[in-house]
Amino acid sequence: MPKKIQPLFYTLLFIFVILVSCKSTKTPNNLNQTLLESPNLTVKQTWQFKDFQKDSIPGISLEKWYLQNKKKPKNKNLIIAVIDTQIDLKHEDLQGIIWTNTKEIPNNGIDDDHNGYIDDINGWSFTGTKSGAYVVWNRYEYVRIVEKWEPLFKGKSESEIEAEDIYKFKEYQRALKTFKEKNEYYGNWHQSLQYRVAMFPLVKDTLKYFFPKEDYTYKQLDSMYKKYKINDKTYRQMRKDKDTDLGALIKYMMVGIESGEKKLEDIKDKEIQLDSVLNKNLNLNYNERLSIADNPEILEKGYGNNKISNTIEGIRPIQDHNTMVSGLLSANRYNNKGIKGMTEAKIMPINISPSGDEHDKDIAMAIRYAVDNGAKVINMSFGKEFSMHRDWVIDAFKYAEKHNVLLVHSSGNDAEDVDQNISFPNDLDYDEKTEISNNFINVGSITQKFGATLVSDFSNYGKQNVDLFAPGEDIYTTGSENRYKFESGTSFAAPMVSGTAALIWTYYPKLSVKQVKQIILDSGTPYNIEVILPGTTDKKVPFSELSKTGKVLNLYDAMQLAERINKQNK
Template sequence: MEYKYVGYYYILLILVIGCKTGNIKSQKNKQENLKTWHQKDYNTDKLPGISLEKFLSKSKSLKSNNQIIVAVLDTQIDTNHEDLKDAIWVNTDEIPNNKIDDDKNGYVDDINGWNFIGTKSGDYTVWGNFEYTRIVRDYTPVFKDKKREEIAAGDLFKYDEYLRALKYQDKWSTYYTNFLKSLKYNTLLYPSAKDTLKYYFPKEDYTLKQLDSVYNLYKKNNKTYKERRNSGDTDFASLVLMMKVNLELYKDFEELNDKRTQLDSIANKNLNINYNERISIGDNEKVLEKGYGNGKINSKLAGTRRLFGHSTKVSSIIAANRKNNIGIKGFSDNIKIMPLSISPSGDESDKDVAASIYYAVDNGAKVINMSFMKEFSLHPEWVIEAMQYAEKHNVLLVHGSGNDAFDIDTNPTYPNDYYYDGKEEVCGNLISVGSISSRVDSTFVSDFSNYGKKNVDLFAPGENIYTAIPENEYESGSGTSLSAPMVSGTAALIWLYYPNLTVQEVKQIILDSGTAYDIEVLIPGEKGKKTHFRELSKTGKVLNVYNAMELAKKISKTKSEEKKNKPQGISYRN
């Protein structure tokens, strides 16, 4: 009997261990699935991804010897990242570092791309103006103190934009000035507050609730934090209240001080009409031209990882190495990234946007990814002409719709494929992309994503996306900046296998082949208001790589057959 019970015990023990092992394995698989959820298929995996894995698993026999260049208009990039270093475009017509424009394209030593905000001294522009600040600076001499009836009909749109820019300038100047004032007050009092509180909390392990109790015990009046800050109060109650505010917002003094430094630059550079980053760049900001900037696209002079981290994230989604079994996997190892740096801390200049589009087209890019957005445009005509140039050369533009949680049909955003002065669509080669989450419920559309029945074409995953970041590291992030490269990678895949398709056909294939979801969703920024998912974009769909590739195959085959069966012209000799 004893042996019998021992046998039962071991059987039970094995079952328990098996269950625990199974649970651990299940949790690990779940975590890995969440890292790659955006590449999954909804029908197979119950995750609303883009079905990239489904396409790749069913197309192993599909071969392509082509290479596709995707230009990424963004920040600087970590070209040495383990998952990206083999995917960076190389200009083989240029001899490195000889200070000669060997390929005669107007750019000296552009080995891997170009930094359009590189300075004359070989440095990198860290801070740029906001676009509304540029508009106020440029338009004030023309429109200041003028009434609308005094403005010529052809200048009314610029006049209205000037008035709108003035409101933004006043609003954000006031906001950041007050914010900076608070941070200066906090950093000034922080050392005294820290030392004083040691008397009550020797281990400095106080909580918000404890600080609140101490404050209520010692306060002599009902002054608010703002009132104490404005009057420069330094009494004990003010010290405690200040520390309470810091504890809510910042993990330590270093983070507080970093925030103060950043806010100081926003107030005194981004928003300062007397600060102009073009002076250090050394170009003529009034005209489009070639050659300004420099070839340093991975300059550590930037000072922080943030200034070359964004492009690293975006590019890794498109072209991270698929064979090295580390980090993440992009769409194809046959995709090459052309890094074009145009993004400082501030808004991109229309001149740099336009010049980088021309550069990308002229140097062989088929897809241009633009994961940036601004609410004003000083020279929209420059960008529109560049976009039209790209269309004529069969190049697709992909743009993230932005992260302001508003309707871009009524709130202007740039770049876009139409003017906000009533004109119709001006090019047919731009796709605007919103962001979805992994949750197929009312929170399906990311709460930060912009939307628009007219101006957002479709959605793609953009929430909790696992990407590469500088210095061989990885992390999850969110934003329509990460939705756009999903579409760019898809377009690159289509052209890798079906190069006979036009840019208009590739765009339509991507839009027509998306997945529709029959659900009610919360409208971003509308406080609980819902609508059907299809009402938030032109197509009402989510990007689907597998469907897109199937449709591309069908259309490409039809085109090839039509060309083959088309009667050839007859040549007559005299």
């Protein structure tokens, strides 16, 4: 090679090597190259995606599938609707994953796509107010039932009720009983907090004598309580206030530490919250729909607003739930930040959940909105004890089924048997036995500990009305203001199933909703062990008796079964 050409040759060779290197680090065409590219994520932060056979952790085998998958997705535009609270659209890990309504021109005040919602660019807030804000407090559903049905049933016996109203009458009686119990419970709690606020200065001053730096721990106070009895002479000589009960003061602060209320501000914050519970959630005369200018008794489109992310600069949002659920489902997989979502599906945020119970109207309209705007999977991590207009919700379920859309619901966190204590929404007819559709999956929560404590102690269960379990405890996910945190609840077990369904349809888009549901249920992992029954400390039952399938979600096996079913369809 001539010497004059050598420099040019090596320069071109160098450029070629750089280009090849850059090409190899581009966003991969399939996802199996991405999941393990976050070395900062620990097993504790990703346990839910592990494989039981390989890792001895009862995860859903997501990592195993990603590492082995060689197929390219056939549907890159799949949408998961998250019916939930407000969402933090500015979160760094949610960038690029939020659904955009391309048929709508932003902020022109016109319903360009004629879907009944003005400027719904990224979703819709059915709790949005006319002023552009959102409702923070809803009444509980049993309060609404008492307020609306009391004029019909107060003072009457069942023998005086027409046959067509018997169901309403029984629900009114159940709601009235719950209303009275909750009013008494929260009222007493509120009074105790008011007392604690008043007593705090005395307690703090007393303990400062023993701990000048105020650095006491629960263990130290417990030891001190055992040492200094109520009539301790040393203490009585030390204080001018001879009638002060040191034991009671120590116990006071121990209770505060145990409940996370060591500071006066903590107690005041809790007292303010309970004041809102009593005066809003439990107030028969409170009307949260006034600011929306909506009649909750009429099923119609258009109410609410497009403000799905009402965040104020410098103020942490009260509502964080949607941000956590959405990140778990689809947090950006290629930005080398935070976490990696299960899928690359777009998230359609829909707001219906203030503090309190969701309105059946909002649930029904949110489902219909999601279906009409192209969602394939609808995640519903919310629930309530009563349902005033369950017929509206039932019709919405059937509407989603007709359009081949899957509904995934969290079973709830009351440690109850939902076969005996029915929760809403559900896929049951009014007889509470017959299923009204084939597109609803109810999900319980498990821990990462295989054995007796496999089922989360808070999780609801039910041989008939919980379909299967999925990881839902100590789940690491996105929080508002670019935070990441661990959270627990069946709210995080449901997205495991929603994400699995989304991946199935991403690769096998011709499967029906009935097939996808059955694939998820049939492919779960059965564990032939006894577990502690939620709500008890030591009562053991077969894990197989706590859900319809007796299984834990297994994404890897679900994808394998989906492939086989898909081939059979051809």
